[in-house]
Amino acid sequence: xxxxxxxxxxxxxxxxxxxxxxxxxxxxxxxxxxxxxxxxxxxxxxxxxxxxxxxxxxxxxxxxxxxxxxxxxxxxxxxxxxxxxxxxxxxxxxxxxxxxxxxxxxxxxxxxxxxxxxxxxxxxx
Numbered sequence: 001x002x003x004x005x006x007x008x009x010x011x012x013x014x015x016x017x018x019x020x021x022x023x024x025x026x027x028x029x030x031x032x033x034x035x036x037x038x039x040x041x042x043x044x045x046x047x048x049x050x051x052x053x054x055x056x057x058x059x060x061x062x063x064x065x066x067x068x069x070x071x072x073x074x075x076x077x078x079x080x081x082x083x084x085x086x087x088x089x090x091x092x093x094x095x096x097x098x099x100x101x102x103x104x105x106x107x108x109x110x111x112x113x114x115x116x117x118x119x120x121x122x123x124x125x
Contacts, residue, residue, distance in 0.1 A: 002027045002114065004034070004096040009119030012086055020081040020119060022096030027114060029053070029076070033102035036070060036081040037109055038092040045095065047107025049081055059105040086123045093118040 004027060008020040022034060032053050040046035049070035050059045058070050069082045079096065097112035106112075 004098055004114060004116040006094065006096045006116045006119040009094060009121045011122045011124065014087055014123060014125050016086050016123070017082070017084045018086065018121060020083070020094055020096075020121075022079040022081070022116065024053075024077050024079065024098065027098060030100045031098040031114060033099050033106060033111070034070075034072075034079045035097050035106060035109075035112060036068075036079075037095045037097060045109045047109060048094075050105030050107050051079055052102055052105050053079070055103065057103075057105055059107060061107055083121070086121075088123045088125050091121060091123045093120050 005023040006020060008018060012018055035050040036048045037045040048061050048064050049068055051070045053072060053076045060068060067085045072079045095118045096116045098114045099112045
């Protein structure tokens with residue numbers, strides 16, 4: 001089964017930045033919606049950012065707004081999560097996910113059908 005593939009995780013110090021990548025190869029363009037998630041207390045996963053590949057519309061969760069941004073390359077094959085001013089509270093496994101046919105981005109994990117295996121981000125103080 002096709003699935004998105006994440007990369008770009010690693011270890012950084014507080015205040016540092018990372019850019020995560022989500023490769024959409026092997027997934028048809030019908031999987032129009034892309035989102036980034038991480039585990040959160042009391043939730044299955046917290047939606048951080050969403051993007052519609054066709055229209056380029058984006059949504060950023062209030063919890064990370066101003067620090068995180070989502071974008072895509074010109075071909076629409078790679079979706080990025082740019083993270084800045086990282087803190088130890090951002091330490092987590094970060095997941096990319098996709099689903100078909102959306103006109104607006106979504107931060108709801110239940111909407112997504114294809115999930116990557118995650119990339120680990122560790123922020124030290």
